[in-house]
Amino acid sequence: MDDRGSWHGIERSLLEWYPTIDSTKCNDCGMCILTCGNDVFRWNMDRNEPLVQNPGKCVIGCTTCGKLCPEDAISFPDDPKKFVRGVILKYKIFPKVKQDLEERIRKFPDHSVHLKVIENE
Numbered sequence: 001m002d003d004r005g006s007w008h009g010i011e012r013s014l015l016e017w018y019p020t021i022d023s024t025k026c027n028d029c030g031m032c033i034l035t036c037g038n039d040v041f042r043w044n045m046d047r048n049e050p051l052v053q054n055p056g057k058c059v060i061g062c063t064t065c066g067k068l069c070p071e072d073a074i075s076f077p078d079d080p081k082k083f084v085r086g087v088i089l090k091y092k093i094f095p096k097v098k099q100d101l102e103e104r105i106r107k108f109p110d111h112s113v114h115l116k117v118i119e120n121e
């Protein structure tokens, strides 16, 4: 089940995006667990290897851990651009994205700038 609820209005559990570790390639270096800021991985102390513990927390379209894995042991269900574009088209998410943006700016006013302010700094 989803650990994050929804992604721009789409139930996260409907979106199949998560890393898979090929244990035949993995060298147990730990780079993936140190790289992911979203608590997707845990360290399996019994087998001394990484584990995908919270797949529903993986950021939609992110492949950072896969890029940094020195053994190319991490894969994803699809090409990230293709996947995200497919989701955008299928669920027509832009009105919700716009709403989310407005909410973000309202909640965190420092996430927006006025160019005149930057020019005067």
Ligand code: SF4
Pocket: 021, 025, 026, 027, 028, 029, 030, 031, 032, 033, 050, 068, 069, 070, 071, 072, 073, 074
């Ligand atoms: S970064 Fe790759 S090789 Fe290193 S522990 Fe994670 S999956 Fe294994």
Ligand code: SF4
Pocket: 018, 019, 035, 036, 037, 038, 040, 041, 057, 058, 059, 062, 063, 064, 065, 066
């Ligand atoms: S793809 Fe990104 S969010 Fe997902 S597990 Fe890897 S680093 Fe974490």
